[in-house]
Amino acid sequence: MAPDTVPFVNPPSPSNADDPRIGSFPADLHVHTVLSACAEVEMIPPLIVSQALSVGLRLLAVTDHNTGENAAAMVEAARNTGLHVLPGMELQTREEVHLLCLFDEVFPLEAWQEEVFRRLPPLANREDLFGPQWVVDATGEWIRTEERLLAVSADISLEEAVVRVRRLGGLPVPAHVDRPSFSLFANLGLVPPGLAISALEVSRNFRPAEGFIRRPQLRNWPLLASGDAHRLEDLRAVTRFRIVSPCLREIEMALRGQEGRCFEVDWPAR
Amino acid sequence: MITLKEIIEALNLELLTPGLGLNRGVTAGYASDLLSCVMAGAKKDNIWVTLQSHMNVVAVASLLSLSAVLITEGKRPDPEVVAKAEQEGIVLLATERNNYYAVSRLSGLGIQDEP
Numbered sequence: 001m002a003p004d005t006v007p008f009v010n011p012p013s014p015s016n017a018d019d020p021r022i023g024s025f026p027a028d029l030h031v032h033t034v035l036s037a038c039a040e041v042e043m044i045p046p047l048i049v050s051q052a053l054s055v056g057l058r059l060l061a062v063t064d065h066n067t068g069e070n071a072a073a074m075v076e077a078a079r080n081t082g083l084h085v086l087p088g089m090e091l092q093t094r095e096e097v098h099l100l101c102l103f104d105e106v107f108p109l110e111a112w113q114e115e116v117f118r119r120l121p122p123l124a125n126r127e128d129l130f131g132p133q134w135v136v137d138a139t140g141e142w143i144r145t146e147e148r149l150l151a152v153s154a155d156i157s158l159e160e161a162v163v164r165v166r167r168l169g170g171l172p173v174p175a176h177v178d179r180p181s182f183s184l185f186a187n188l189g190l191v192p193p194g195l196a197i198s199a200l201e202v203s204r205n206f207r208p209a210e211g212f213i214r215r216p217q218l219r220n221w222p223l224l225a226s227g228d229a230h231r232l233e234d235l236r237a238v239t240r241f242r243i244v245s246p247c248l249r250e251i252e253m254a255l256r257g258q259e260g261r262c263f264e265v266d267w268p269a270r
Numbered sequence: 271m272i273t274l275k276e277i278i279e280a281l282n283l284e285l286l287t288p289g290l291g292l293n294r295g296v297t298a299g300y301a302s303d304l305l306s307c308v309m310a311g312a313k314k315d316n317i318w319v320t321l322q323s324h325m326n327v328v329a330v331a332s333l334l335s336l337s338a339v340l341i342t343e344g345k346r347p348d349p350e351v352v353a354k355a356e357q358e359g360i361v362l363l364a365t366e367r368n369n370y371y372a373v374s375r376l377s378g379l380g381i382q383d384e385p
Contacts (some may be wrong), residue, residue: 032379095324128350157324157348158324159325185306186306187303187304187305187306187322187327188302188305188322188324189305189306189308189309189326189329189330190326190327190329192324192325
């Protein structure tokens, strides 16, 4: 296993959390807005924030397909609400693998988006086929319609994407790896050796008992459960980080079980 | 059994791994771009047609002892992928044409699937 990956045994016990600053952060790190063609019209910043708070989330990452253009509006909408928003993107790589690219700030995401846009094919979105792609402000007001087709692969390999996101200070997480399409295991069969990732994301319906039988490789990885929300009701507060503050450095420590930081997941009952 | 050399000549394929011998026979063909499907479906000594050029292509081909991988649509694997293939003894071939063309031409050479 590569030095940047960590074998996962069991979630470290919260009892070793002797740092009194550590608190519980229920988190959903995979949320779409109306900029994703497949998301419902209700996925606007103020409604996402209020729904997130009502289900008990303290941390959320906004991850539209191949774009981060609504991230700043989401950050603004959540300001002083008790919800922290990480700007992000759900990249579709050359291999059609979906990769969450999470950042602490908007500006590295903007740099990443610029690179991704350069590597997207020059195709226009067809709203009748895919749905509309709306850039909105913090109140949910329409600003403009994104014309480029975002529901497509950027010509970036998974490896290059992971390296570049890391270089920008971001956290790359392969998305919904239990799904039969657009996922690391379905498309590439196995985690490429040396890939600098520290966790994998599984979809909200994943159950370890069955999932580990279908894909035994999943046992070796910290697994984050997200809502992959395209509707408000998809938001989930099932992954809880025990961290000092809602930043990527703390999350990374929690994924590795370092210095009392850890995380746990409430898996769905059958 | 048809050999890789005969296939390369018939389809005018580019050989990406010149260091490897081409006398190996091909029993049947398999086509898919989802490596999870290939792992479950391709058989030893098959030729695999795909547009994927990722390092894991070599891993899967090696795991299953495939004869060769035909990478389509003009995709070119990174040099590390080619080096790994040569090391693992997996012949990598390339064509500018697509999967459909490759499979239909292989079929024309009498190469069938192996259920």
